[in-house]
Amino acid sequence: MHDAEKADGTVSHWKVGLTCAAVVAAAYLAAGLLFDPAPSTPQSGDSYVTPPVQFPVQIPGCETVEPPRNGSPSSVVFLDKYGYDNPFYPWFSGPKATAMTEALHAALPEDVEIAYASLQQSLLFEPILGEDPKQENYGSDTAAHATLLRGDRAGALRVSVRQSAQPVPPCVAGDLDERRTLADGTIVDTHDTWHEMNRVRTLSRTATAYLPDGTVVRAHATDEVTGRAAAVPLTVEELVTIVTTPGLRVTAPIPPATFAPPRWCITGVKQSPPIAEAQARRWNAVLVGIPLDGLTLSPPLGALLPAYMGGGVCQIVGLGIPEQDSLLSIKIIIGQPFPQQDSPDNDATSRRLADGAVLTTEESQYTASGPTKSTARRSRTVTVTRPSGTQITVDSSVTAADEPVSQALLEAIASNPGLDVS
Missing domain, CATH: 3.40.1000 (Protein Transport Mog1p; Chain A)
Structure with missing residues (x-):
């Protein structure tokens, strides 16, 4: 297949602004890491440690708190058959991805910059890969991720959006630090924590919003980065601002003349040294x-x-x-x-x-x-x-x-x- 058919193109630095493109991204194989930050059973030969969980415990904003649960990392691979036109998720489309991407970039603090990287590592919302909306945690969301630069430090951000018909989950010890109920009925859970894999500690902050229209937005920031001094790039309050951004809701209108995102691109079989x-x-x-x-x-x-x-x-x-x-x-x-x-x-x-x-x-x-x-x-x-x-x-x-x-x-x-x- 010709290069122009196999992957999608790029745009200028996303912090500067998204130029609406006229073509739809087409991914061919995507692997998602679906991670539950609850305490998990280490894999053979690995050491995985999370903070000790106290129970019983009171969590601000929670009437009741359930005991901690075990969770573990899992990997799921999907073949993308539809690009942005997945018929199982009619609320989402290429123009919707563009509008959501613009809203997410606008919600970042002024002193935060998206690192120079490929298009799919520049906070661009990607296609939804699943074919079963009932499996809300496996392939039913669209996600955007990037390395963020703030001053002399850097960290990672991943934001996911999905539509859910399920009730807001209960408060579980070890899964959140606080639950907030906003004036419009939105519920936001926040969590500031860490985990260690083979004695390497990763700091993370998460905000998850459950909105009245069925939107679930999750923003997860960590200090995982290479080649630069690391720090979690966003505060809990900044993550709350992101997950409650109106433009990320599944029911948010798409502005007129909004086109689908640009295509990812590849340079072929020849390998090139990195270009600054x-x-x-x-x-x-x-x-x-x-x-x-x-x-x-x-x-x-x-x-x-x-x-x-x-x-x-x-x-x-x-x-x-x-x-x-x-x-x-x-x-x-x-x-x-x-x-x-x-x-x-x-x-x-x-x-x-x-x-x-x-x-x-x-x-x-x-x-x-x-x-x-x-x-x-x-x-x-x-x-x-x-x-x-x-x-x-x-x-x-x-x-x-x-x-x-x-x-x-x-x-x-x-x-x-x-x-x-x-």
Whole structure:
């Protein structure tokens, strides 16, 4: 399957703001870790410790408190057949995910920044994968996660949203520190705790809101992070603000002209060294300034983020009207060998540019297989490899009846000298 069909594109830094995209994300395999923070039985060879639980105990806001229960981590794997259009969850859609993502970003404190990462690690609400709404804890939610930066420290945040017909669960010792009942009937449970796995301690804070319309929102922040000084990035009160944000409710209206999220993207089978955020920002500035001869893109070029797989950075955008399944993708990788001009891969043609770079072009037709039907498609691809090892690939993928973006425009984008390493 062609790259533009296999994964989804990116947007600019989410803290700056979400640019509504015209295409629907399509995940192919997702694994979810569903974790119950209650005391659990250690796995063989592992040491798992949680704080001792006192019982009986009084918890503020709880009329009665039930004894502690045992829980354990579990892993569930789902095959995503529907993307954002899962018929088992009609309340959710691509535009709904975009609206919820915007609401979540707006609810973050001003001094909190989302770390530079791939799209699915940038607090973007993902598709709901389950097919049984009765199994509310296994695949029935949409979740967004990211590493958050605050000052010189960092930590993780995961926010999940689901629709529930179940009553609010009872207060259980060890599961919460406080239960609040708000004026509109919303109930919010909070918990500030820790656990140790093999003597490594993780701090965490959680707020869970049970809203009158059946929405359940859970925000879980931890100090799990690599490569930076760690701290839980949000206070309990800030988590309460997030879970009670009106835009996260399942019944919240979708603003007009809200489109589905952008597609995740990959850079292919070639592996690329990591590309620094500063370099990606410079390339984004170049892409924004390239004339497109009236071509309408949604969102615009200039939102490169790290690829979902393969290294490097990439972006996929829609062509024309939002509903049209015509795509333009750009991916940039570094550290690549300089090609032999006279031996391109497959049926591609190749030539050397005046600045010494090698430009390769290829046109192809293929069949994209989906969960319900297969579609004949065609693509036009231009790849420029520079002596520095930087490789820029620009691809236009359309249905077989449509015409890809012109060769001249694809070459103008891929050969722009500003897209080399600097």
